[in-house]
Amino acid sequence: MRKVILYIAQSLDGYIAKKDGNLDWLPQEISEKMNKFYSDFSQQVDTVLMGRKTYDQIVNVLSPNQWAYPNKTSYVWTSTKTESLENSVHFMDTDLVSFVKELKEQEGKNIWVLGGGSFIAELVKNNLIDEYSITIVPVILGEGIPLFPKDNKNTIFLKMQVCFEENGMIQTSYTVEL
Secondary structure (H helix, E strand, C coil): CCCEEEEEEEECCCEEECCCCCCCCCCCCCCHHHHHHHHHHHHCEEEEEEEHHHHHHHHHHHCCCCCCCCCCEEEEECCCCCCCCCCCEEEECCCHHHHHHHHHHCCCCEEEEEECHHHHHHHHHCCCCCEEEEEEECCCCCCCEECCCCCCCCCCCEEEEEEEEECCEEEEEEEECC
16 A cells, blocks of 8 residues: 655744745755655655645745656645646645545555645544654744644654754654554
């Protein structure tokens, strides 16, 4: 069965973006070790899931001239009817939980949950994330979009798989204990 992996960066105080969605606090230069960790991760996934605000941030700010994940099938949840300029990007307005459950059963590599906050919250609430890979960036934002919602009622026990520090950032990876 495919694994659903949340691979994301957060501030030290637990935010994945500023209140307006801005990511200008993320480091522009990443060490060779962090790049290798990302590259190894990226080779293990063939599917990317995200919400509409994350998609907009990618195409308007982070990678405006080309799709950032051309060799992966990408699904973007949105209630706004949108036509994709990329064959590998699919805009969805279906039940996220049912879709992810079905996707996990299909053949393929692992599934990357990219963001955003409410999108991740729905997957956490339904315990659909198998692995949490979080890079902690040494910055305190004070407010913003939290990685984990305060209204989550689930207790999810995790087991650490990876933890290392590089250039002040801490990379952690946890699997869900069954």
